[in-house]
Amino acid sequence: MKIVGVTGSIGMGKSTVAAALRKNGAAVWNADHIVHKLLGPGGAAVKQISEYFGNEILTGPFGEERINRELLGKKVFNNSEDLQTLEKIIHPLIRYQERKFLMSAKFRGYSLSILDIPLLFETERHKRCDAIIVVTAPHFVQKARVLSRPGMTSEKFDGIVSRQMSDKEKKRRADFIINTGLNKSSIYSGVKVIMKKLQNLPIKNWPNSWPV
Numbered sequence: 001m002k003i004v005g006v007t008g009s010i011g012m013g014k015s016t017v018a019a020a021l022r023k024n025g026a027a028v029w030n031a032d033h034i035v036h037k038l039l040g041p042g043g044a045a046v047k048q049i050s051e052y053f054g055n056e057i058l059t060g061p062f063g064e065e066r067i068n069r070e071l072l073g074k075k076v077f078n079n080s081e082d083l084q085t086l087e088k089i090i091h092p093l094i095r096y097q098e099r100k101f102l103m104s105a106k107f108r109g110y111s112l113s114i115l116d117i118p119l120l121f122e123t124e125r126h127k128r129c130d131a132i133i134v135v136t137a138p139h140f141v142q143k144a145r146v147l148s149r150p151g152m153t154s155e156k157f158d159g160i161v162s163r164q165m166s167d168k169e170k171k172r173r174a175d176f177i178i179n180t181g182l183n184k185s186s187i188y189s190g191v192k193v194i195m196k197k198l199q200n201l202p203i204k205n206w207p208n209s210w211p212v
Contacts, residue, residue: 001102001105001106001110001111001112001113001203001206002111002112002113002130002131002198002201002203002206003102003113003115003128003129003130003205003206004026004112004113004114004115004129004130004131004132004133004198004201005114005115005117005120005125005126005129005131005132005133006018006021006114006115006116006117006120006132006133006135007116007117007118007119007120007121007126007132007133007134007135007170008118008134008135008136008167008170009118009142009161009164009165009166009167009170010118010142010146010157010160010161010164011137011141011142011143011145011146012135012136012137012142012167012180013135013137013145013178013180013187014116014118014135015030015116016180016184016187017133017135017178017180017187017191018030018114018116020187020188020191021114021191021195022114023188024191024192024195025112025195026110026112026113026114026195027101027105027108027110027112027113027114028113028114028116029097029098029101029102029105029113029114029115029116030116031094031098031115031116031117031118031119032116032118034094034097035090035094036069038090038093038094039066039067039069039072040066040067041060041064041065041066042064043066043067044093045067045089045090045093046058046065046066046067048089049067049072049086049089050065050067052085052086052089053072053075053082056071057071057072057075059071070151072086077156077159078159091123095125098115098125098210099210101113102206102207102210106206106207112198113206115129118164119164120132121165121169121170121173122164122165126173127209128205128209128210129205130201130202130203130204130205131175131176131198131201132173132174132175132176133174133175133176133177133178133194134170134171134173134174134176134177134178135177135178135180136167136170136171136177136178136179136180136181137179137180137181138181139167141180141181143157146160176194176197178190178191178194
């Protein structure tokens with residue numbers, strides 16, 4: 001089974017590209033969706049995070065507590081120590097879910113699995129992928145998309161971007177690049193071209209690079 005990583009900075013259109021890849025027959029795993037589950041009611045990260053940050057980080061009725069993601073974001077926004085602690089809690093749980101997904105995809109007969117991970121390079125998970133697709137868009141398009149989200153500000157946007165690898169560096173490391181700044185038809189056309197090229201991609205990482 002071939003494993004391809006999809007990444008890009010915030011607001012670049014990764015979800016749109018991932019949806020196009022899924023439509024073309026790939027199994028797709030989304031890191032952000034998994035994080036939401038880990039922080040949600042009954043999530044595997046809720047207990048550890050609340051023990052570190054205190055019960056004030058919890059919201060929801062008794063027995064269905066979840067992490068208040070807005071408050072958590074504020075706490076780690078300018079605190080590198082708290083951010084590192086949060087990552088130490090979450091990243092092992094995410095890696096477990098990654099491998100679980102890949103095992104399931106292999107069992108279901110998929111020949112191509114996509115890992116949609118915003119911090120693919122920053123967390124060095126690109127080393128376990130057979131190829132990397134970087135999703136990009138013009139800066140003004142990216143910023144407009146992000147600022148349209150509820151609760152987002154220019155300050156928050158700049159802070160998030162500053163903590164991520166630059167778009168330029170991501171593109172330098174990419175095997176394939178998709179620009180989402182045009183229209184959906186160009187995105188789907190680009191995905192089809194990449195899917196054809198991936199047919200000749202050698203399998204290098206599954207399962208040896210994904211130990212239990």
